[in-house]
Amino acid sequence: MFFGRNKQKLDDKGKGKVISFLNQKGGVGKTTMCFNTAYALAQKGHKVLVVDMDPQANMSYLFGREENEKSIFNLLLNTVKELKQMHTSVIFENVVYKTEAGVDLLPSAQELSGFELCVASVNSPRQTILKKYIEQAGLRKRYDYILVDCPPTLGLLVVNSICSSDGVIVPFRPDDFSMKGLEHFYRMLGDIEDMELVELPEIITHIPNLMDSRRKQEESDLHEIKELIRKVTGNDKYIAPFFNKAQIVKSQAAKKSIYDYNSKEYRPLHEQFNKIANLIDSWNEASL
Ligand SMILES: Nc1ncnc2c1ncn2[C@@H]1O[C@H](COP(=O)(O)OP(=O)(O)O)[C@@H](O)[C@H]1O
Numbered sequence: 001m002f003f004g005r006n007k008q009k010l011d012d013k014g015k016g017k018v019i020s021f022l023n024q025k026g027g028v029g030k031t032t033m034c035f036n037t038a039y040a041l042a043q044k045g046h047k048v049l050v051v052d053m054d055p056q057a058n059m060s061y062l063f064g065r066e067e068n069e070k071s072i073f074n075l076l077l078n079t080v081k082e083l084k085q086m087h088t089s090v091i092f093e094n095v096v097y098k099t100e101a102g103v104d105l106l107p108s109a110q111e112l113s114g115f116e117l118c119v120a121s122v123n124s125p126r127q128t129i130l131k132k133y134i135e136q137a138g139l140r141k142r143y144d145y146i147l148v149d150c151p152p153t154l155g156l157l158v159v160n161s162i163c164s165s166d167g168v169i170v171p172f173r174p175d176d177f178s179m180k181g182l183e184h185f186y187r188m189l190g191d192i193e194d195m196e197l198v199e200l201p202e203i204i205t206h207i208p209n210l211m212d213s214r215r216k217q218e219e220s221d222l223h224e225i226k227e228l229i230r231k232v233t234g235n236d237k238y239i240a241p242f243f244n245k246a247q248i249v250k251s252q253a254a255k256k257s258i259y260d261y262n263s264k265e266y267r268p269l270h271e272q273f274n275k276i277a278n279l280i281d282s283w284n285e286a287s288l
Pocket residue numbers: 025026027028029030031032033058152209210242243244245246248249252
């Protein structure tokens with residue numbers, strides 16, 4: 001394995017696993033994959049929390065959450081000793097948004113974009129604020145899976161997401177630019193590992209998304225990216241591609257998961273997301 005030099009035994013703070021959906025490019029399907037995977041895991045009987053770490057709050061919008069409520073931003077600032085006094089105290093229960101499907105949400109808000117500035121001068125480690133929060137709030141005990149939807153950057157919010165994760169899933173669009181983006185991303189993982197702050201999360205899989213069978217170039221771009229993934233992870237850590245599907249656009253416009261639809265056109269998507277949920281479960285079992 002290329003990554004994993006700092007691997008240690010898991011502590012006993014709960015068995016729940018944290019998984020980030022990452023790619024510094026926007027529009028590759030992080031939010032879409034994270035949202036539907038959360039519902040796929042809930043379908044299997046798991047208790048799932050989704051954490052929206054993107055100030056653009058697309059995920060929170062999908063959950064139909066109103067603006068101006070308390071967000072993950074308040075919880076994170078409350079975790080930092082030096083900042084605590086300056087902010088109103090909030091707890092998990094004040095912020096979490098619960099749904100009947102067994103998927104809960106810690107929503108984001110625009111103000112999360114000021115996170116980096118807010119913590120710029122604190123002495124405690126800035127990279128592990130989310131990790132610390134997850135531990136303090138005992139979230140690994142409350143949930144089987146905590147899925148983090150990341151913003152399209154490689155900034156402090158993403159570093160925090162990586163540092164709190166056990167695993168990462170990387171959706172990408174199979175084009176030339178993605179190749180460069182993935183190379184940057186792997187380099188960043190290497191940098192984080194070198195900091196020796198945390199045990200680096202495992203790459204669970206990559207998801208080629210928004211394939212368009214009419215673009216000939218795509219097949220060869222995808223092939224090259226698969227070679228890169230094999231080189232970096234030492235493994236074939238990618239799954240069958242998702243094509244550009246009207247059903248995904250339609251369900252998201254209605255703020256619904258693909259499991260809210262039972263018609264024939266949705267079956268292949270159900271199967272694809274069921275496979276992702278099974279893959280996550282196998283990865284989890286293998287790490288026990
Ligand atoms: N496989 C797909 N087929 C059709 N539309 C998709 C697919 N995956 C994502 N989309 C759409 O593409 C846009 C960008 O996806 P999104 O998940 O928001 O990306 P990101 O979170 O990486 O910025 C959204 O409008 C989403 O509905």
